[in-house]
Amino acid sequence: MTDMARSYWRDMSLSTRIVLVMLILLLVVQAAGGAVVRAAVEQLVRQGVRTELEVGERVWQRLLDLRAQRLQEASVVLAADFGFRSAIASGDQGTIASALDNSSARIGATLAVMLSPDFTQSTVSEGAPPVPHEVFQHLGTQLARVPQGGRLARIGPQPYQFVMVPVKAPVLIGWVLMGFPLDQRLAEDFVRLSNVHIAIVSEQSDQTLVPVVSTLPRVQQAALVDVVRQRLSSVTLGEDIFAVRQGAMGATDGAMRAIFLRSISEASGPYRQLQLHLILITLGGLLLFAVGSHLASRRVTRPLKELTEVTGVLEQGRFDIAVQGTQRHDEVGQLARGFDRMRTSLAQQHEQILKLAYWDRLTGLPNREQFRDRLVAALDQAGQGPLVVLTLNLDRFKHVNEVLGYAFGDELLKVVAARLQQHVGTAADLVARVGGDEFVILLTQADAQAALAVADRITRGFEHPLALGEQTVDLSASIGAACWPGDGDDADTLMSRSEVAMHAAKARTTGVVLYAPALDSSSAQTLSLLSDLRHALAHEELRLYLQPKLHTASGQISAAEALVRWQHPERGLVPPMAFIPFAEQTGFVRQLTLWVFEEVARQWSSLQSAEAGLRVAINLSTRDLLDLDFPQKLSAIMARHGVQAEAFCLEITESAIMDDPQRAENTLNRLAELGFKLSIDDFGTGYSSLAYLKRLPVSELKIDKSFVMGMADDDSDAKIVRSTIDLAHNLGLSVVAEGVETEAILQRLRDWRCDEAQGYLVSKPMPAADFIAWRQRWQRR
Known part of the structure; x- marks a missing residue:
């Protein structure tokens, strides 16, 4: 079947396909039957013709015998x-x-x-x-x-x-x-008796054959010579085919033959008439069958079309349509009842989906989508007066979940939702939960002063502890407000700026903050900062810096810490604090970590000296430890540059470990198995316990510079540093002190057997290209 035929077939309606298939099947059956009948008729005709020729020959012989008998009787009478x-x-x-x-x-x-x-x-x-x-x-x-x-x-x-x-x-x-x-009249009498043509062919003295008597037209008699010579059983004369039977005449000289011929077309004439009648009957049957098939297919497809129309209505979200045909008892009725059950089920599911899409399952309040729709509708009718969007976030709610459990936290959110609804003034106002412990409130016919009054009532309401069962909980809330028309023209802007004000209130711990453009001044910068960082990574604007670590006992440079700097084409060298915290917040720090590791691996061999090897420390973030594929990524980089894991020291802050201790421990174990040296950075500023620290596969502690720099003026800091060094050595760990800026501090660290020192006394961070020459000068000094 060609592509055009396939396309035409696909475009046909089902009823047309049914009629065509049935007609084709009927035609195939009729054609097969017609072929069988035709073959049988042809066989019967040829058999009948052979029989007629045999009978004709006997009739001819009988005719000659009767004439011979008459001659015999007359001759006897005459002779007597x-x-x-x-x-x-x-x-x-x-x-x-x-x-x-x-x-x-x-x-x-x-x-x-x-x-x-x-x-x-x-x-x-x-x-x-x-x-x-x-x-x-x-x-x-x-x-x-x-x-x-x-x-x-x-x-x-x-x-x-x-x-x-x-x-x-x-x-x-x-x-x-x-x-x-034996003349023409005798031959014609024979044809009238037997319906078989006869020809008598005589062989002349020169052996030529001449038809002397024939009932055939003269134009057809020439073919009789070929019949005799080739002994043919059939011959085509004109447009007709004749069956042939030859017989000897019994002449005295044996030179005459009788040829009997029967027209096959004439013999099959009655059968052709019968076949014509059969064709007419077949055509009539096809017509009746087509009409019947069309009516039957319409009876089947009409309910299907009605059910198809039902699906179109269901697609539009209307589920109140009645399905026709459910009262039928045939397969169509079963299908209709199935559609009706599906319609009912879809209606229930649609209702449930709408509920999930626009309502918060926990508190029963509207969710963000419904709140936004209501806010859009309120803005369309905002000519009636100003409106305010309040965003509220509970303080310390995460602590409640951790201490009292998530089930208790869920119940607490229900109580908060009920309290907030009490502060809604009119039916046009709305309270919604937009996620976690964050709620939004729409105040219609309200300005900034009215919004502050409502927020103040909510804040005072949280001064009373929330009682839930036998447990009493003290909570507070941070609230941000954005007013229309001054703070935004559309719903999304108002909700976003209300949330910005809420974050400002949480940062200031002031309870309620009205949105002001100054609160959002950094947002535009941070939106473009991520794109700038991606551009910097793609266009080689990042630079690798190294800060050396001094081995206190030998005075040699034994290691260095790898740092990243951003050489911006317009702003110059961007300070790390201007983009590293943002990279950690957005997750881009993972790309920065891999870039630093790749650069160190690429330059590692050039950083080595003949006197001693150099180990390079690289800082890891929380997001690096939570990335399950991070160890494989480092392995791929080392394999690409032919560097071993022993050339690196990976530094992890205590806070990064404690964000998700189990996953961090799994990642650290896999890194240790690869051969990396692991170090706890900024030790003393986090919250890890010694029992948990003992389980980690670390081999180094790095004392935070706040303690090291304070050693000169504060004995408490000195005691903390010395105790940490002793603790680490007792645990079999080496110690690095950062923030070393004076000779006195370095000498005290030597006295306490601190292993390595890092700080401005040794050197500030420098470009990796300058590090090699600087190290050579240090070694000579």
Whole structure:
């Protein structure tokens, strides 16, 4: 099937396809039946024709036998006639000729001859054709040799049927020879009797074949020669095919053959009429079948079309439509009932989806989507007056979940939702929960002063502890407000700026803050900062810096900490605090960590000296530890540059570990298995316990610079540093002190056996390209 046919078939309606398929099947069946009938008819016709030819041959032979019998009887009567014998005895030729004429005329013979006993003399009837005596002499000689009866012979080209009887008185006194010509009239009589054509072909003395008698038209007689010569069983004459049967004529010289022909087309005429009737019946049946199939298919497809219309209505979100055909008891009825059940189920699911889409399942309040829709509608009708969006976030709610459990926290959110609804002034106002412990309130017909009054009431309401069962909880809330039309023109802007004000209130711990453009001044910068960082990473604006670490016992530079700097094409060298915290907040710090690791691995071999190898420390963030694929990424970088894990020290802050201790521990274990040295950075500023620290696969502690720098003026800081060094050594860990800026501090660290020191006394961070020369100068000094 071509592509066009496939496309046309796909575009057909189902009812048309059903009708076409059924009609094609019926046509195939009728064609197969017609082919069988045609083959059977053809076989019957040919068998009937063969039978008719056999019968025709017998009829022809019977016809000749009857004529021979008539000739025989007439000849016997003539030979027994006394007067005829007397005329023969007296030699009266006139009487003999007259008797022959009378006798041949009586039986219709065209030739009557009286031959002498030795065939030397002959007397011929007066109406006989002129024939030489030698012919009669030869013919008499031939007939005398055969038994009594008729024989065929030729006189010239014309075939004759002859009978010869003796004349005795009482001895043989002569022979009476009578003959009938086998002419066209006899052949036509035969055709009328048998409905079979006949042709008599005679072989001449020069062996040429000549049809001497034929019921066929003259233009078709030439093919008879080929029939005889090639012994054909069928021959095409004109536009018709004739079945052929050949038979010997039994002539005295054997040079004549009878050919019987029967028209196959004529014989199959009645069957063709029957076939025509069958074709008409088939066409009528096809027409009736097509009409019936169309009606039946419409009966099937009409309900399907109705059900299809139902699906269109359901697609539009209308589920109140009635499904037709559910009362039927057939398969269509079952399908209709199935559609009706589906409609009911979809209606229920649609209702549930709408509820999930626009309502908060926990508190029963509207969710963010419904709140936004209501806010958009309120802005469309904002000509009635100003409105305010309040965003509220509970303080310390995370602590409640951690201490009292999430189930208690959920119940607490329900109580908060109920309290907030009490502060809604009109039916047009709305309270919604937009996620976690964050709520929004829409105040219509309210300005900034009214919003502050509502926020103040909410804040005072949180001064009373929330009682839930036997547990009492003190909570507070941070609230931000954005007013229309001054703070935004659309719903999204108002909600965003209300949230900005809420974050400002949480940062200031002031309870309520009205939005002001100054609160949002950094937002535009941070929106572009992420794009700038991506651009910097892609266009090689980042630079690798190294800050050396001094081995306190030997005075050698044993390690260095890798740092990243941003060489902005317009702003110059961007300080790390201007983009590292933002990168940690957005997650881009993971790309920065991989960039630093890649650069260190690429330059590692050039950073080594002949005196001692250099280990490079790289800082990891919380997001790096939570990335399950992070160890594999580092392995791929090392394999690419041919560097071993022992060349690196990975520094992790305590806070990064404690954000998700279990995942961090799993990642650290995998890094340790790869051979990395692990170090706890900023030790002393976090919240990790010694018991948990003991489980981590770390081999180094890095004391925070706030303690090291304070050693000169505060004995407490000095005690903390010395205790940390002793603790680390007791745990089998090495110690690095950062923030070393004076010789006195470095000397005290040497006295306490601190392993390494890092700070401005040794060197500030420097570009990696300058580090090699600086290290050589340090070693010489």
